[in-house]
Amino acid sequence: xSEMVEVIVDKRAFNAEKGTLLIDLLIxxxxxxxxxxxxxxxxADGNCRMCMVEIEGQKRPQIACDTLIKEGMEVRSTGxxxxxxxxxxLELELINHPVDCPTCDQAGECSLQNFxxxxxxxxxxxxxxxxxxxLKKVDLGSNVMLDQERCVLCARCTxxxxxxxxxxxxxxxxxxxxxxxxxxxxxxxxNPYAMNVVDLCPVGALTSKDFRFxxxxxxxxxxxxxxxxxxxxxxxxxxxNKMKYKDDQLYRFRPRRNDEVNGFFICDEGRLSYxxxxxxxxxxxxxxxKEILEEEAIKAFQTLVEKYKSNITVVxxxxxxxxxxxxxxxxxxxxxxxxxxxxxxxxxxxxxxDMLKSANxxxxxxxxxxxxxxxxxxxxxxxxxxxxxxxxxxxxLKIDFRTHQDAKTEFILPLASYVxxxxxxxxxxGISQYCEKALSKNDPVPTVIEWxxxxxx
Amino acid sequence: MKQKITVIPRYGSxxxxxxYLPAIYDxxxxxxxxxxxxxxxxxxxxxxxxPEEQPTDITDRYRGLHRLTQRSDDSIACxxxxxxxxxxxxxxxxxxxxxxxxxxxxxxxxxxxIDTLECVFCGYCVEACPCDAIRMDTGxxxxxxxxxxxxxxxxxxxxxxxGAFGEENSxxxx
Numbered sequence: 318x319s320e321m322v323e324v325i326v327d328k329r330a331f332n333a334e335k336g337t338l339l340i341d342l343l344i345x346x347x348x349x350x351x352x353x354x355x356x357x358x359x360x361a362d363g364n365c366r367m368c369m370v371e372i373e374g375q376k377r378p379q380i381a382c383d384t385l386i387k388e389g390m391e392v393r394s395t396g397x398x399x400x401x402x403x404x405x406x407l408e409l410e411l412i413n414h415p416v417d418c419p420t421c422d423q424a425g426e427c428s429l430q431n432f433x434x435x436x437x438x439x440x441x442x443x444x445x446x447x448x449x450x451x452l453k454k455v456d457l458g459s460n461v462m463l464d465q466e467r468c469v470l471c472a473r474c475t476x477x478x479x480x481x482x483x484x485x486x487x488x489x490x491x492x493x494x495x496x497x498x499x500x501x502x503x504x505x506x507x508n509p510y511a512m513n514v515v516d517l518c519p520v521g522a523l524t525s526k527d528f529r530f531x532x533x534x535x536x537x538x539x540x541x542x543x544x545x546x547x548x549x550x551x552x553x554x555x556x557x558n559k560m561k562y563k564d565d566q567l568y569r570f571r572p573r574r575n576d577e578v579n580g581f582f583i584c585d586e587g588r589l590s591y592x593x594x595x596x597x598x599x600x601x602x603x604x605x606x607k608e609i610l611e612e613e614a615i616k617a618f619q620t621l622v623e624k625y626k627s628n629i630t631v632v633x634x635x636x637x638x639x640x641x642x643x644x645x646x647x648x649x650x651x652x653x654x655x656x657x658x659x660x661x662x663x664x665x666x667x668x669x670x671d672m673l674k675s676a677n678x679x680x681x682x683x684x685x686x687x688x689x690x691x692x693x694x695x696x697x698x699x700x701x702x703x704x705x706x707x708x709x710x711x712x713x714l715k716i717d718f719r720t721h722q723d724a725k726t727e728f729i730l731p732l733a734s735y736v737x738x739x740x741x742x743x744x745x746x747g748i749s750q751y752c753e754k755a756l757s758k759n760d761p762v763p764t765v766i767e768w769x770x771x772x773x774x
Numbered sequence: 775m776k777q778k779i780t781v782i783p784r785y786g787s788x789x790x791x792x793x794y795l796p797a798i799y800d801x802x803x804x805x806x807x808x809x810x811x812x813x814x815x816x817x818x819x820x821x822x823x824x825p826e827e828q829p830t831d832i833t834d835r836y837r838g839l840h841r842l843t844q845r846s847d848d849s850i851a852c853x854x855x856x857x858x859x860x861x862x863x864x865x866x867x868x869x870x871x872x873x874x875x876x877x878x879x880x881x882x883x884x885x886x887x888i889d890t891l892e893c894v895f896c897g898y899c900v901e902a903c904p905c906d907a908i909r910m911d912t913g914x915x916x917x918x919x920x921x922x923x924x925x926x927x928x929x930x931x932x933x934x935x936x937g938a939f940g941e942e943n944s945x946x947x948x
Contacts, residue, residue: 419855419904420881453880530871530881533856561865 324390333386340368340381348394351403351432353410353519354471355382358581359480365410365471367432369402370394378402403436411441413449413494415466423521425534429469449494457487458505459585460512460526465497468522474498474514481582482672484508498522510672512589513582516571527589528569532558537568540753543742544570545636545735546587547668548677550744551579553587555736555755565756567591567736578748584673591736599719599731600762611771614730618716618772621700621728622652625714628699629654632706633690635663635679638740638752641765642684645704648769655698657691662708675745683743704765705732718768731762738764832913834939837897839914840888840927841935843907843944849876850933851907851944854883858899858908866892867899878947886929890917906946913938 320335326348333342338361343350353365361382369378373391378399381392393399410429418424451465475487475498486506490499500506506514515525537556544551552573559565570591572583602614609617622629631649633642635658649656660682669676679685685692694710695701701712705720717724720734739754763771790796812819822829832838843851854871872884899908912935919925936942 417879419857420853420879424855530854530873533860535860536856561868 322386322388322390324386324388324392326392327394335388336385338382339370339384339386339390339392342386343368343370343381343394349435350381350394351407351428351436352382353428353469354473356473356476356517356581359473359476359517362472362476365469366406367403369399369406371396371399400436403432404439407432407437408439408442410469411437412443413466414469415448417467421464421467421521422524422529422534423467423518427521428519451497455499456526457500457523458507458511460589461506461514462524462526462529463498464522464524465499467520468498469520470496470498471519473517473519474523477514477517478506478508481513482508482510486511487514509584509586509670509674510582512585513572525569532568536560540755541573542736542752542755543680543744543750544583544587544590545680545742546584546590546678547675548679548682548745549579549673549675550680550742550746550748550750551575551583551587551673552750553583555591555753557736557755559757564759567595567756578744578746578750579673582673586668586674593721594734594736597722598734598762599722599724599729600760602731603729605727614728615771615774617728618730621714621716622772625698625700627653630695630698630701630710630712631656632695632701632703632708632710633658633685634705634707635660635682635685636735636742637681637704637765638735638738638742639681639684639749640740641704641738642681642688642690644766644769646688646690648773651773654702655691655695657693657695658685658706659694659708660685660692661694662706677745680744681742683745683747687743718765730768732768733762733764737761738766829915832915832938834911836913836915837895837900837910838912838938839890839917839935840893840899840908840910840932841912841937842886842929842932843909843937843942844933845878845947846943849878850882850929851905851947852883852886853879853905853907854881854886855904857902857904861898861902863896863898864892864894866890883929886932887926888932889926891922891925904946906944908932909937911937911939911941 321332322335323330324333331342331346340350340352340355350368352368354362355368363380363383366380368381370381371393372379418430424430453464453466455463457463470489472489475489478484478487486500486504487498489496491497512525514523536558538558539554539556542553542555544553552575554571554573555567556569556571557565557567570588572579572581574581601608602611604617629652631645631654633645633656646656660679663679663682664676665678666676668674668678697711699713701710701715703715704718715726716728717726718730718732720732735752736755737758739752741749741751743749845851854869856869859867859869866889868887870884871881874880874882897910900910917925
């Protein structure tokens with residue numbers, strides 16, 4: 318355990334661990350400090366020079382990201398002198414920046430824009446209209462687009478491929494004004510976590526090809542959620558928007574920091590899983606190939622449950638929320654049904670890696686285990702009620718609750734997907750996490766709990 | 775604290791005001807003056823026989839129907855930055871962006887709709903545009919149609935509208 322020391326920042330005293338980075342303290346205490354190159358996951362690099370602070374006893378301003386905390390340190394992050402330093406360094410960054418914010422997808426969440434509003438607001442002193450040109454549209458691979466002109470050379474992306482994925486695809490080549498990010502000739506950015514560089518990039522140099530031009534970021538609404546791609550339970554932000562006269566739609570998933578689960582990143586497969594959530598959705602109630610009304614469906618459901626009394630099996634998808642699984646258990650008890658949730662079908666060894674991907678593709682399988690639900694394949698029964706489980710089971714008659722159009726059974730009822738309702742899921746390490754409801758559709762599909770209320774009445 | 779109270783005297787309480795007749799006389803005098811003027815010289819009546827006669831006093835500051843401007847090589851000046859749609863108080867601008875392949879910038883509108891029935895003609899879109907790509911200098915003040923859909927102008931219609939005051943192309947892009 319290291320020693321705790323007292324440091325003074327802007328005339329306020331803070332306790333911090335000796336030998337840790339000063340910038341970590343500033344970020345933790347929410348003291349405004351501008352920076353491009355520092356990132357808590359990637360460590361200090363000290364190349365952008367934006368995080369300058371004044372330290373008592375030092376002749377010149379120092380970078381906070383490479384200064385270690387010492388006993389009795391006295392730091393000033395505001396004041397005329399240090400703000401002039403920030404303004405001047407920002408001016409240097411902007412000399413060759415194309416300032417094409419109108420066409421840049423990063424506009425609205427761009428550090429350069431934010432710092433300009435905080436420290437800049439000055440006119441350029443450069444009288445030469447020409448700027449150093451670079452390639453504007455480079456497809457790096459893995460859905461990442463590079464604009465070399467917008468780059469501030471913070472090297473976060475190259476450090477990500479060096480330190481985090483260890484794949485070393487990106488590097489900075491050239492010197493001075495001609496320095497630029499590039500891949501090795503003939504090589505592409507290719508690793509399952511590549512799209513994290515889009516979030517890491519503080520400016521619009523690296524943008525997502527998938528999100529390219531689809532929305533301006535200030536229109537998006539953000540909710541906190543959990544990725545359902547595997548049992549890891551990575552924390553995500555869901556960005557969605559309901560445009561005028563249109564339906565609520567998902568636009569992207571972004572990683573949300575949680576040091577206990579996923580840290581700062583998510584895998585690309587999880588990031589792009591939002592697409593499948595809104596394609597080929599089951600929206601109609603289908604009985605014998607014909608669309609029927611909800612009242613007829615409820616009546617048919619009740620008749621079938623009555624007919625097959627004590628010969629019913631209920632199968633639960635291990636991706637449903639804990640609240641939904643508990644509600645199904647209660648309902649199954651009422652109709653005296655066998656309950657099971659075969660977990661074998663979710664195992665995908667090829668998906669697993671030693672970072673964030675788990676071979677168990679069921680987001681809430683821990684709850685199935687915790688609630689002691691039978692995880693074996695059920696014996697043949699009279700009536701099988703399947704709550705979105707992907708497996709195929711034998712039964713005389715099947716009722717399928719489905720989020721997507723993948724069932725070809727007699728009686729299919731639509732089900733809301735996880736972004737259209739809220740609840741908890743427990744990841745493979747036993748951490749229970751809450752997902753907020755993201756989408757409010759124009760024609761909402763009932764959730765599990767709503768269906769169970771309807772068929773009970 | 776001492777309150778400041780200003781007492782406003784009630785007007786119309788004098789004998790002359792209570793009679794009403796002097797005020798009626800004043801009003802009718804103005805009416806009859808105009809009547810006699812107009813009857814004596816019917817051609818001097820200050821009216822416009824619209825629509826046969828069209829107004830001639832529309833200035834270049836008049837906010838008429840919108841148009842999208844072009845660059846000097848006739849390509850669209852708009853880069854689909856959504857500033858107009860963001861500034862629009864009635865949310866009547868609907869843009870879909872796409873990749874641009876004609877060598878200018880990277881982005882252009884795939885579709886650009888203005889619902890003129892929802893538009894309040896405030897001109898914020900023109901103010902917000904960083905590319906001088908949307909203007910309201912067409913001088914067009916009347917738009918007719920047979921259905922609601924006729925009033926939703928698309929990109930081609932907006933590009934076809936021409937400026938009425940000389941400045942044809944976008945001043946910000948070339």
